[in-house]
Amino acid sequence: MNGPLSGLRVLDLSQFLSGPRAGQIFSMLGAEVVKVESPAGDTMRLLLTLTQSHRAMHAMHQxxxxxxxxxxxxKGAGLLLELAARADVLIENFAPGVMDKWGLGYQRLQAANPRLIQATIRGFGMTGPQADRTAFDLIAQATGGILFANHQPDRPPGAFFGDLCAGAFAAIGVLVALxxxxxxxxGKAIDVSMQDVMYFHNFWAFCERATEPDRERIRGLLGGNMQSLLSDPENPMPFWNSYRTADGYAVVVALTxxxxxxxxxxxxxxxLGDDPRFAGFVERINNASAGIEAVASWAAERTTAELVAALSARKIPCGAVNDYDAVNNDPQLHARGMLAAAEHPRYGQLDLPGFPVRFAGEPAPPVEPGPEMGEHTAAVLTDWLGLDEAEIDRLRKDRVVV
Structure with a gap:
C-alpha cells in the first residue's frame, strides 16, 4: 500500500484490540504490516468466529x-528473530514475561537489530508495583477512573477506549522513536500503560487534583464537584445536555x-434570554431545572432533524444522538470518506472505517481487507527472509508455520 509510511516494515505480534489498533494505523498510512499469529490464532479472531462476525476482524487489520x-x-522463535532483524517496528501486548519465555525479550531483539523499535502495551506498563498484573480494556478504564467519570461504576463501558486509545498512543510513541x-x-523500547492512557484522558480527575486548593469554594459555587458542571446525569445543565425529541435524542450546547x-x-x-435567573453562567447553573424544562418541552415536540436544523441555523452547537444504524449512514462521515469499503474474495464488499486524518491536497488513504490466518505466510517468508518453496514446505511439515 502506498502512503506516507511506505517502506516501513512492522511486525504486529499483538492480539485483541490495543496492539492491532497501532498496527492498523501504520498499515493505513502505507507501512508494510505483517500480522503474526500463533497456530491457535488471535484471541479476537476466535471470539469473532464464535459469533460468526468474521468480517469485523478485517476492520482492525486493514x-x-x-x-x-x-x-x-x-525454529519458530528463530524465524521471528530473523524477521525482527529486518523490521523497523515490532508491536506486542502479551502478558508480562511471555516474550522472554519465548526467547524474544527486548535485549535479544535489540541484539538482532539495534535499529528495531519495540512497542509494548500492557495494562499497567512495565514499571511500578502493578507491572506484573495482566489487564484488559475494562480493567484499564476502571483503574484509570473512566468508569467513575462516566457515571457507570456498576457496569462495563460501551466502547473499548482503554484498548483503542492505548494503541493510538503506541503509534504516536513509535513515530517519535522513528x-x-x-x-x-x-531503536528503543516504548512502554505504554493502558491505565496511564485512561488517566491521561480523565479530564475530571486531574481537574479535581489541580483545583484542590480551591475545591471547597468551587463546590459551593457549583453545588458539587468540578464534574457536576457538565456531566452529572443526576444534575444536568440546560446549556450542556441531551434532550429527548419526538423520534430520538439530540445534544445541545449553549455555553456563552x-x-x-x-x-x-x-x-x-x-x-428567558434576559431573565436574571439566567443572566450569567453561574446563574444558569443555579437555576438549571427551569432552563432544562424550557428546552425539553420545545425539543419533545420536534424531530431530531428539525431540532438540529433549527439550532444549526442560529449557529448553536447541536447534534443527533446517532445509534449504530444512523452513524453508519451519516452523510457527513460518507463525505469525509470514513464509510469506506473494499472487495474481499470470500465476503464480497467489506464495509471498513476510513482513516480519520486528512492530508491537504491528497485523497483519503485507501482501505484494504485484513488477512485470513496465514494468508501470506509463504510470501512474507520469501520477501523478508528469501526462503524458497522447499524450505517453506519443510517448515510447514515441522508445524513451525502454517
Missing part, C-alpha cells in the same frame, strides 16, 4: 499481511451568553 508461526517452537532514530541510528440568548429565541422563549 491492509496487513497474515503470517502464522508457532512462537513456542524453537524520528529520533533518524538522528541516533538506534450569546448562544443562550439565541437558544431561548429559537425555542420561542426570548424573555
Amino acid at each position: 491492509g496487513k499481511r497474515g503470517l502464522v508461526i508457532d512462537f513456542q517452537h524453537p 524520528h529520533e532514530r533518524e538522528r541516533t541510528g538506534r 451568553d450569546k448562544q443562550w440568548r439565541s437558544l431561548m429565541a429559537v425555542i420561542g422563549r426570548p424573555e
Whole structure:
C-alpha cells in the first residue's frame, strides 16, 4: 500500500484490540504490516468466529499481511528473530514475561537489530508495583477512573477506549522513536500503560487534583464537584445536555451568553434570554431545572432533524444522538470518506472505517481487507527472509508455520 509510511516494515505480534489498533494505523498510512499469529490464532479472531462476525476482524487489520508461526517452537522463535532483524517496528501486548519465555525479550531483539523499535502495551506498563498484573480494556478504564467519570461504576463501558486509545498512543510513541532514530541510528523500547492512557484522558480527575486548593469554594459555587458542571446525569445543565425529541435524542450546547440568548429565541422563549435567573453562567447553573424544562418541552415536540436544523441555523452547537444504524449512514462521515469499503474474495464488499486524518491536497488513504490466518505466510517468508518453496514446505511439515 502506498502512503506516507511506505517502506516501513512492522511486525504486529499483538492480539485483541490495543496492539492491532497501532498496527492498523501504520498499515493505513502505507507501512508494510505483517500480522503474526500463533497456530491457535488471535484471541479476537476466535471470539469473532464464535459469533460468526468474521468480517469485523478485517476492520482492525486493514491492509496487513497474515503470517502464522508457532512462537513456542524453537525454529519458530528463530524465524521471528530473523524477521525482527529486518523490521523497523515490532508491536506486542502479551502478558508480562511471555516474550522472554519465548526467547524474544527486548535485549535479544535489540541484539538482532539495534535499529528495531519495540512497542509494548500492557495494562499497567512495565514499571511500578502493578507491572506484573495482566489487564484488559475494562480493567484499564476502571483503574484509570473512566468508569467513575462516566457515571457507570456498576457496569462495563460501551466502547473499548482503554484498548483503542492505548494503541493510538503506541503509534504516536513509535513515530517519535522513528524520528529520533533518524538522528541516533538506534531503536528503543516504548512502554505504554493502558491505565496511564485512561488517566491521561480523565479530564475530571486531574481537574479535581489541580483545583484542590480551591475545591471547597468551587463546590459551593457549583453545588458539587468540578464534574457536576457538565456531566452529572443526576444534575444536568440546560446549556450542556441531551434532550429527548419526538423520534430520538439530540445534544445541545449553549455555553456563552450569546448562544443562550439565541437558544431561548429559537425555542420561542426570548424573555428567558434576559431573565436574571439566567443572566450569567453561574446563574444558569443555579437555576438549571427551569432552563432544562424550557428546552425539553420545545425539543419533545420536534424531530431530531428539525431540532438540529433549527439550532444549526442560529449557529448553536447541536447534534443527533446517532445509534449504530444512523452513524453508519451519516452523510457527513460518507463525505469525509470514513464509510469506506473494499472487495474481499470470500465476503464480497467489506464495509471498513476510513482513516480519520486528512492530508491537504491528497485523497483519503485507501482501505484494504485484513488477512485470513496465514494468508501470506509463504510470501512474507520469501520477501523478508528469501526462503524458497522447499524450505517453506519443510517448515510447514515441522508445524513451525502454517
